[in-house]
Amino acid sequence: MGTHRVVWRLDRAGSIDRLRQVEEPVPDPGTGEVRVRVEAVGLNFADLFAAQGLYSATPKGSFIPGLECTGVVESFGPGAVDSGLAPGDRVVALTRFGAYATRLNVGVEYLRRAPPGWSAVQAAAWAVQGLTAWYAIVPLARVGAGDVVLVQSAAGGVGLQALAILATLGARPVAVVGREEKRRFLIEHCGLAESSVLVRERRQFGARLDDALAACDAKGFDCVLDAVLGPGFRPAFERLRPEGCCVLYGAADFMSRSARPNYPRLAWSYLRRPRVDPLAMIAANRSLMAFNLIWLWERAERLPAAYAGLERLAPDPPHVGAVLPFDDAPSALRLLQGGGTIGKVVLEV
Template structure:
């Protein structure tokens, strides 16, 4: 047994249920490695899970967190399908960790299949910030969206963690990008990443379609080939209406549903749900457009595909991720509230 500190939810439903505890961690089981955590990446899915608004949220008590980085401390026995050679990992190796919850801890046991070496020259914080959002960007934009050279992509929340990876991947592919942000103070970050001012839209719920028309005209385009959408809400249908023939609208989040407080406002959510965008499949056929949705948790059940997916993401977005804010382990609740505000840029990281 080893002692660890962690943040545990007694049950989903309110951020106030997140408590810091000290617990014993058993030795790693077959196919697992114990990692001493040095940094943790935060994601919107963490907040939705804590609030009970995420379909993959565990029932009962759980430790939030989908990714972290640290040093391998111990290796469990090999799984039956690994043979006598066992894991290729070794104690002392710095790794990035994907985990289906459990990352908000100073140590954890994780399946070796979900661990990847931290690229040379990266810090632990950069390693913790990379896996979930880069894989999300690659899977949505490249795998499902099939973005190709010369095409036009609309990236919602372009200054966020996923958005910055998607921007790098789109530019590496030779595509043209229009990015949206929620606040004007995020524009300089996107300009530094190669977007002209006319390619950045500060979203407004009223008149969003007209904003997109101006941005499309600025890049001499008539429609989008791919929309990567983490917002939905009132911004969904205007973007869908501007898809070019054969265009793909890929939905991977619904930030418009993000509660503002520490627990959900169920009346507000019910009203939003009743007013959610509705689609007519017949019109999709008439206009030759596609709408797709995904949840990255699905890839956790396909561990065999993760190494190739990570390699593809690193090939298109090889630079260390942009870290917009850092918090100590004691301030996880404050970090979650900062992420919930929607005002942060890049990635929020907890440093242990």
């Protein structure tokens, strides 16, 4: 028989203020599905963009946000019993929306046992941002030992995971953050040299990048990791060495600081968005790659290898900067939206 759950649901995209907590039935798990009792939910910028209607993959009409959670296996649908999981196992779940819930049914191919010894909160902070960092650095950029890598938004969830992966690979990171307190955190907790951590300043950003490269005795970056797509994009891209690449996986600079999108500002930002000339890229021998991790939903067979690669290169639990009760989801989203957090924001059920 079915049971009930509590979810955060929007009747339609367009504003964070449309988020409402409701109780609703959850059906028995279908073929190949596992029912999970959720313990913690990881928040991502995609949740904000989806709520505001600015995310291309946002469902039409009413939907439940959320791309990842951690919970305990409760029951199995037909065909899922032989998954190797057992009732009571703690799992990490990837969802194409729907994670802001106290229970949900998930296809077994989107589940992975939580790393042993990790709390539910730590495990909920792991998958989306860890896999994003891994995919950008390893399959796409192919970063190796000694490479100089610029990491934009380095104190965010993806940024911290990227720094952990780069350390294992023996690469040399240059980290960019938006606030001085984040700079101090990276120096004190991530072991980065002061010369390798920059606070983003529009007018002096290029000169600061030159200073960081000089401190590394490098003539250019081997890789730039960018989730911002703001004024810092071009100075960084222009400092790629020959054969260097920029990997773009977000556009946080387009984020509205209010509940609804600021359409005049969005239009202005869109018109002024960075552009690159393919002919100039040929001459400079540089490349630009971009991706949205949600494409992995269609290629679930690649998830086990991706998780294994992430576990090997970043074996420690991710940093969780804020934990809020599940009932405070709107407050958690606004906290994330404010840009002051370090690491992951997680809802605890």
